[in-house]
Amino acid sequence: MPDSLEQRTEAPLLPQGPPASPPLVPRSAPDERPARRSLLDQVARLESDLSALFVSSWPRQGLGVFVASRGGPRILSLLELEELRDELAHRVDDARLGLSDRTRVEEQHRRRIEQMLLEPEQHKWVRVSNEDIGEPGCKHWHVRPRWGILGMLLNWWRVRISSGCPLAEGQGHRP
Amino acid sequence: MLDPDLERGWVDRELAEEFPALALWLVRVEAGSGRTPDVVRRRLRQLSNRITGGHVIHMRQDPVPWAYRVFWRQIGIDPDTERTPVEQIALDRLRHGGLRSRNLLDDAITIATFETGVPVLALDADRVGSAIGLRLSRNRELLGGAGRPLSVRQIVVADEDDSVALVSGEVDDARGVTRSTQRMVLGAVQVAGVPLISVEEALWTVADTVTVER
Numbered sequence: 400m401p402d403s404l405e406q407r408t409e410a411p412l413l414p415q416g417p418p419a420s421p422p423l424v425p426r427s428a429p430d431e432r433p434a435r436r437s438l439l440d441q442v443a444r445l446e447s448d449l450s451a452l453f454v455s456s457w458p459r460q461g462l463g464v465f466v467a468s469r470g471g472p473r474i475l476s477l478l479e480l481e482e483l484r485d486e487l488a489h490r491v492d493d494a495r496l497g498l499s500d501r502t503r504v505e506e507q508h509r510r511r512i513e514q515m516l517l518e519p520e521q522h523k524w525v526r527v528s529n530e531d532i533g534e535p536g537c538k539h540w541h542v543r544p545r546w547g548i549l550g551m552l553l554n555w556w557r558v559r560i561s562s563g564c565p566l567a568e569g570q571g572h573r574p
Numbered sequence: 575m576l577d578p579d580l581e582r583g584w585v586d587r588e589l590a591e592e593f594p595a596l597a598l599w600l601v602r603v604e605a606g607s608g609r610t611p612d613v614v615r616r617r618l619r620q621l622s623n624r625i626t627g628g629h630v631i632h633m634r635q636d637p638v639p640w641a642y643r644v645f646w647r648q649i650g651i652d653p654d655t656e657r658t659p660v661e662q663i664a665l666d667r668l669r670h671g672g673l674r675s676r677n678l679l680d681d682a683i684t685i686a687t688f689e690t691g692v693p694v695l696a697l698d699a700d701r702v703g704s705a706i707g708l709r710l711s712r713n714r715e716l717l718g719g720a721g722r723p724l725s726v727r728q729i730v731v732a733d734e735d736d737s738v739a740l741v742s743g744e745v746d747d748a749r750g751v752t753r754s755t756q757r758m759v760l761g762a763v764q765v766a767g768v769p770l771i772s773v774e775e776a777l778w779t780v781a782d783t784v785t786v787e788r
Contacts (some may be wrong), residue, residue: 432591439592443766450643463694471650471708471728472742474592474710480579487647538666 438480445487448541458535462497466490474527506535512540519556536566578603578781582760584707589729593648595766596730598708601777602699605784606755607669607679614682614783615675621688622673630664632707638691641767649729651742657691659743679751682783692762695731699757702748703733705738706759711737718746723761731761758784 449466456462466486469479506532515522519542528539541559544550551556583598590596610618633639634653639660646653657665663684665693667673675681683694697706709732711724719736727785736751741763751758760780 425709435592439648442648446644447640450640454632454635465654466647466652468655469650470725471646472740473650473652473725473727474729475648476591483647483650517714 415458419471434477435480438477438484442480442487449487449494452491452498455492455545456498456501459498459501460531461491462501463490490495501533503530503540510533515540515542515558520554523556537561578778580777581782583731584705586707587710589708589710593766595738595764596708597764598706599762599770599773599777600602600706601760601781601786604756605758605759605762605781607677607753607784610675610678610681614678614685617685618673618675621685622667625664625667625673628670630668633661633664636691638679638768638772642691642693642766644767645765646742649660649741652712654738656742659687660691662687675719678784680742680778682780683717685783686776688780689779690706690776691751692764692768692772692781693743695743695745695761696751696780697738698751698762699756699759700755702738702759706731706733706738706761708732708741709737716743718748721746721748721767731763740777 406411452462455570466483468497469475469483475483508527511522511525512532514529515527522542523544524542526539526541529536537559542556543559545555545557578601581600581602583600585598586594623654629684629786634643639658640659642658642660643653646658653661659779663673673684679696683696687693709730711726711727711728711730715724715730715737716722717724717737719728724730724737731741737746739745739761749756760777762776766771
């Protein structure tokens with residue numbers, strides 16, 4: 400080891416440091432086209448995913464699928480395309496997560512309906528609607544006592560299934 | 575009626591590099607607008623009856639409406655805020671309980687756009703130049719040469735001199751079709767994923783409706 404240290408110190412030192420080289424200047428602007436093409440393709444794919452999630456989530460409301468406008472119609476810069484791609488990706492992730500959470504809860508509600516039908520007395524006054532199971536319409540399942548107060552006293556319970564949405568009543572008075 | 579000749583408009587080089595499938599197709603028609611005849615009103619009613627809520631929800635996954643939705647997104651428009659024309663028609667139908675008749679040209683465009691998914695714009699042929707195409711707006715350019723200011727690098731439909739419309743459909747008032755219009759230029763923007771046959775059908779449907787069904 401000492402020998403090698405001695406050898407290093409004995410190496411000849413450059414009197415003025417390494418020779419100065421001029422900074423490299425690109426002769427042409429970098430070609431953004433491949434990156435732009437890739438980003439445009441990604442935007443198309445994410446838009447497709449977002450549309451599919453929107454359709455899958457119907458009639459559920461409140462899943463955030465909106466991505467802000469960029470003041471178009473115009474050609475977006477590379478940075479704007481990247482931001483758009485990122486925002487779309489976040490929206491897709493959020494929507495997937497939101498839909499997954501909702502479907503899990505809806506599945507629990509479906510199981511609850513089955514249990515209500517099997518053992519109504521175990522689910523007194525419980526009410527589950529179509530909205531709770533992610534379906535359109537106004538139908539609901541409601542555990543109520545048979546024959547009113549008598550059923551309550553005798554523990555006779557049953558599930559009443561509503562017949563759907565109320566009919567439109569129109570406007571104003573009938574002549 | 576004979577099928578009118580389809581012309582291909584020019585596309586600016588930078589725009590063509592960004593969107594290789596982008597094209598502008600034009601048809602010249604010797605007709606103007608006017609009152610909607612009963613036969614077109616009936617057609618509009620029949621069309622209206624075919625649009626249901628489920629149809630509107632699934633529309634964004636149909637190939638042609640989806641292609642315009644993607645293009646909207648790629649050019650910086652949120653298609654859920656500023657709808658593509660076909661989605662706007664469907665939404666209006668749900669909101670108003672029917673498709674409202676306005677005038678012959680607008681009704682013809684509504685029918686063609688909903689049938690094909692392809693948006694159509696109409697210009698007064700006597701108020702625009704002969705070479706119409708797509709380009710990016712210039713610095714401090716005004717829509718139509720004297721209309722509202724455009725931001726830089728907006729995608730516009732232009733003739734040799736000025737921009738005459740935005741690619742998203744807004745037409746300059748001075749270049750659009752009015753009651754005095756005798757000849758029209760109909761245009762449709764084709765984007766990636768839209769077959770030419772859909773564009774042709776859209777343009778021919780409008781041309782056919784405004785010339786024959788009076």
